[in-house]
Amino acid sequence: MSHQLPEALDQLSALLARLPGVGKRSALRLAFHILSRPREEAQQLSASLTGLHESVGFCERCGHLAGQALCDICLDPRRNPEVVCVVEGVPDLLAVEATGEFNGTYHVLHGVLSPLRGVGPSELRVAELVERVHGGGLQELILATPISVEGEATAAYIQSLVGREPKLLLSRIASGVPQGSELEYIDEATLGRALRARQAL
Ligand SMILES: [Zn+2]
Known part of the structure; x- marks a missing residue:
């Protein structure tokens, strides 16, 4: 300088x-x-x-940013804990929140599978998700990873892990979402539509 x-x-x-x-x-x-x-x-x-760094950590349940053990969304009694929206990162969670269309809770993976960048399942919060599913009480898992090669691969991987879980509906956000786009850059109306039009897997 x-x-x-x-x-x-x-x-x-x-x-x-x-x-x-x-x-x-x-x-x-x-x-x-x-x-x-x-x-x-x-x-x-x-x-x-x-x-x-001392006052902000990650929610023990969903991986969202939290000022205590659980985040404000997980602690909110008005949110439906039986419907869980799986997203790549916190910006995606905020994008879904901004639609005002979602009343469930989240699971933040903190990434998507990417063999090219050396990101495997152990780098993501996948084991925590499987544990949540096996813990029971979940009705629907909405896979809202990006509509990209990596996002689709991640959704397919999660489906392979928990797709046979009894009484659990797996769904994927509708493909009205532009190809390759990160959720955080999609306008709220489009993302809201994609959520409403989600398809069962
Ligand atoms: Zn949480």
Whole structure:
């Protein structure tokens, strides 16, 4: 970075530039902005960053982000714990939530199967899902992994593991979802339709 600025500013903007979508110039602008604001704001930001990893973990049941053992969705008595929507990641969960069409709970895999990238079942929260299914009480598992080669392979793999489970309906989000698209980038109306039109496997 430049040598015309104090080290601390250089360092802050270099760290900010590591964030996604933040280039060097906007990182410097953000650093200037933080400096121009009252000291307490910088301290709040700093404290928030420091405590982040301590105060946010993963829900023991579904793998969503949680501030305690279970996430807010799993703890919500208005949600139906018998219907579980299986998604690739937290952004997909948020996309399904944004449709306002889903009243069940989730299981976040934290990835999809990808032999090319060396992602196998043990890298995903698949064993936890099978355990949930075997624990009983589930009525429907909606496989909402992306409509892509990897997403389909992941859905097929899960089907091979729990497809014969008695009294469990397996369904797949409808293929109205554009090919290859990540759920998080699909507009809410389309995703809502894909959920409503899900097909039994
Ligand atoms: Zn949860």
